[in-house]
Structures are given as C-alpha cells and as structure tokens.
Amino acid sequence: MTVFKKIFPLALLLSAGIATAQYTDQINSNRPGESMGAFSVGKTVMQVETGIYGIKEKHEVLNNKTKGLGLDLTLRYGAFLEQLEFVADIQYQFDQFEDAIYVTNRNDFRQFVIGAKYLIYDPNKNYHPEVNIYSWKANHKFKWHNLIPSVSIFAGANLIGKNNPYSFPDDGLSPKVIAITQNRFNGVIWTNNFIADKITTDYPSYGIISTLTRAFAAKWSGFVELQGYKSDFYADVVGRVGAAYLLNDSMQLDASISKNFKDTPSILYGGVGFSWRFDADYHDILLPSQADAEKDQSETDKKMKKKKEREEKDRLDNVPTE
Template identity: 50%
Template sequence: MKNLFKPIMKNILKLLLLTALLSTEIISAQYTDVINSNRPGKSMMAFSVGKSVIQLESGVFAIKEEHDLIGYDANGFGVDFALRWGVIKEEMEAVVEVQYQNDTYTSPIEEYKRSALRTTVIGAKYLVYDPNKYYEQKVNIRSWKANQGFKWRQLIPAVGVFAGANLNFSDNPYNFNTNIIEPKVSPKVALITQNTLGTRWVLVINIIYDKITSDFKSLNGIITLTHGINEKWSVFGEAQAYDGDYYRDGVFRAGGAYLINSTMQVDASFSKNIKDTPSIMYGGVGFSWRFDKNYQEVRIKSPEDRKKDKANKSAKKKEPKLNKNKEKKLKKSKDEE
C-alpha cells in the first residue's frame, strides 16, 4: 500500500505545480467592497486585505481519527484562528495562524487526553503580479452577456508569495513521530496563484514547501474552486496533497459561506482524507470579520493617464535643454552685433 501510495501523491503534486507554473506566464487595488476571507478552505489567496485593514478569521471544528493498523482512535475538537493585517504596502499583509486541538486518544493498551497548539505560523504575503492592475475592460453597451462572460485573459492569474516560520515551543503530542523533536523554528514558503473566471468562479492554487529545515519537511499542494451562487451565498470544493518523509496523504474538503454584511461572513465545511492509516474526518463552522475604518482608498491610474504622465515627464526633461539652446542663440546674436 505504501509503495503504491507514494507515486500517486507525487503525481498529484506534479500536476498542481505544473498548473501553477503554466498559469504564471501570464484585482486593481487589494481592497474589495466586501470581506474576502480565506475560510473555510485551507488555501491562501494571492491578494492581501489592503493596507491598514485588519481581518480576523476563526472557527471551531470536531475531529474523528481512526488508525486501522495500530487500532487507535481519537475524538475531540479544535479551534482555528488567523490574523491578517495589511502593512507597509497595498500588496503586503502580515499573517498569524494558530490551531489548537484537544482530544482523547484511545488504543487497545491505553487512553489519555491530548491538547496543544498543533500549529503556529507567522509570516508575510506579497502580491507579486496582478494582471488587471492597469487593465481597462472595454464595455459593450449592447450586450450584458459579453461583459459578464468568460474571457481568455482570465486564464492569466494573479501571483503571490508567502514566507514565514513554524513555531514550536512545547512538546507537541500531534507530531508525526513523537520520538523526534521538531526544531523550535522551521521555515515555510508558498507560491500562490489566483484566477477569477467569469463573475462567479475563483480558482486558487497553493504550492507549499513546509518545515524546510526539519525532518518533517514536506511539499504540499492545494487547489480550491469557489463559486458565488449570489451576492450572499458561495460554495467551494478543495483538494490537498501532502508529500513528506513521515506523512503522505490526500484530503478533500467542501463547504459554503454566507455574507452577513460587507465586513462579516460565516461558514461551514467538511473534510475527509483518503488514507485509513489514519482515517481523519473534520467538520466545523467559522466566522470572519474585517476592520477597515482606517483604510484609505488607493487609486490606480488608467493606461491613458499613465501615458499622459509619461509624456509630461518627457516634456519637462526636454524644457531645460530648449531654454539653454535659446540662451546660446541669443548670446551669439548679441556677440555678432
């Protein structure tokens, strides 16, 4: 089973990586009129929340875990928390992610309770490329369908990068191998692509290299497809692949979100992995809230305005030269007189 599973996971990760790289050959300001949350999926979108905007994303979940070979099971609950804060530039945000879990572990020989911060990550995300930043769409006044339909340039994604660190300052009972001590700090990096397809579909791909300097390093891939049903409701489907020396798995997630107002969202989701060593099921609900009172609108000039600015700068550079030429001619004419 192990020998068969390893090439399957590598092929899934290669497919995700190839899709992301093909997309990177090729939405204006980061701030949107309504909250844009990473929940309830596990992927990270390419865009930041906007400079000076603070966004909190949290949730509670129930977990059931069973291992067919060892014969143990674990049942409990957990809490997810993420802080996103737009800092320095419109394209950048600071990120803090924490997951706490509490469960009861039961095997044929023992039973005990476990609880710990399962993951703690701090870092920063930066939008490297936005294909629509200086793009002006021509409006077809005769066809609403033409304006709202699919366009080939939508295959050009926004591209972001994330760099951060996993923090591990206590004995973690949720390590993949409890006999090996994880380092206190280990790097985490990610490549992020995001496509808006039409007006109601969003495709996000994450390629993640996690715990790089540790024995638990892994290459992970996530692909998330979200569909907006209407102005309030949206649904999503997600697939994630893990490929590491100590853990390989695939996870599928599905769920939906409801927009309460422009700054608040609630969500629910369910996830299931494909292995039975162990078999893991999650189910949870969440809430996202945005504080944007300090946000100052960032205006992006149209291509025509940028051309005018460029022309004006060129004209100003030439003005001193023209003046000097005139002065030389005047001086020459005076000398001749």
C-alpha cells in the first residue's frame, strides 16, 4: 500500500503521447505490455493479439500458493471511423490453489471485457514543423510540442459470471473506463492508462499503467512498464519488461516477464505471444515466406517494367524521320 501511494501520484504528475495517422504500414500491437495504446488499428483492420503465460503466487501470511497457466486473447477491429476501434479483451486461467488443508484445481475467465476506444485528440494532426535541411541536430532536438499527448478514451463492460474463483460474487456486469495518453520523444513512446474498473460493485478498483517502449533495431523493440492498482480489498504494484520481434509488416512475436513488489502475495509470471493483423482493404494476410515471395515478385515486376520502358525508348529513338 505504501509503495502504491508513492508511485501513483508520481505517475500522475509525469503523464503529460504517438501521433501519426491511424493506419500504419506495420502492425501496431499493444503486446507484450498491459497498457492500451491511444491509436486504433485503422478502419477495416482486424487484429488478433494472443499469448500464453505461466503464473506463480505465494502468500507468506496466509500460507497458500498458486501455480498455473493462462491464455490471453485480444480482438481489435477498426470500423466506421479511423479514430474508432472495438475491443474484446479475454483472459482464461487454469491453476492449482494450495493452502494448509486443501488443494483445489480451478479454471475460469480471469478477465472478459468488451468495449470501444476512440481517439479524442491527436496533436500532430495538421501539425507541419519546418525542416532544417542544413542541420541534423536542429531537426532532432527536443521540441516542446512533444509534451502534448494524444488522448483517447476506452469504455467497456466486464462480463465475468457469478461463482468465478477469480472475482467477487457480486461482480457480474460492471463498467470499465480508461483514459489514455501517449507521447513520442525521439523514438521513445510513453503510454499512460488511467483506469477505473468495476466502479458499480462493492470493490471498485483504480489504477495506472505507465509504459516506455523503444525500437532498438530494425525488427526489435523493448519495453519497461509499471502498473499500480488499488481497491478496498487489494492494492499492488507490478513491474514488467519484455521485447517484441517483427516477423513482417503484419505479424509480431513477443515475450515478457512480470514481478510485483510485496509478498502478500508475491507474484511472478512470464509469457510469450503473437500478434496478427488482417487488413481487408490494403492487403491480404501473409505468412513470412509469402511476404518475402511477394516482395521478390514486386521487385521483379519493377525491373521488367523498367526494361520495357528502355526498349520502347530505344525503339522510338531509332525510328527514321522523313
């Protein structure tokens, strides 16, 4: 509780945003972190973000422990507007809970949320900074404009059923709201989620997730993340680190590990995942080998077109004049 009280105000103070068009040439996945980005996948784009994780918990005071596996699945679909996407966020867990007397095998939905996200404000829309063609340093220096975040809002509903081992009996249908800010600072993306969850139940929860992401190679990116949450029943702070690898413009692999900061209970979990984008308007789903083959074919077509243009030019140049 003390750690949370120190970190939560600090994160609120620091949250002051990535600003591009909604549609991007490369996949825009929220994995492997837990925060939600400000931008949608783009109109007519369907995206699947899934993974498997292992979890280990131990409560030093109550003398119980849990170990198990879980499945993550997030479905994202952009529709109607470039700024709008619909989201289904699902987590199903299989575990074994053991205390001093009993061993219980459990399995159920740990999370089942459906909702929609809308981009309220994009500071880079209609922003056209001047480019200094004589100075690389001038073009890459800090810009105060970068402090202005992109802002989105997510509104959804928890659909956890009754008698769920991972929730309270009265949880049922309840709202979830997230305010999202996102900034880019010279290649580093800073995302903040301010969360109000289950606010109509007996145990509403409030929290923040702050994520720093950076690409450190053509296909590799890494992230660090801090999450804090608090309710009348439970409070905790969790740290995460991980990396993602871009297979091609539509597919991404990822891995991460998470650890909390106390022992009532201590929590350790790690997972691997996969994200796959299907763009109905722009291109079909491609496996890595298919993508490479299409790229090679495209290059071949360009070369053939240039060859034909040269041949046609040579033919015209050699036509005799009267």
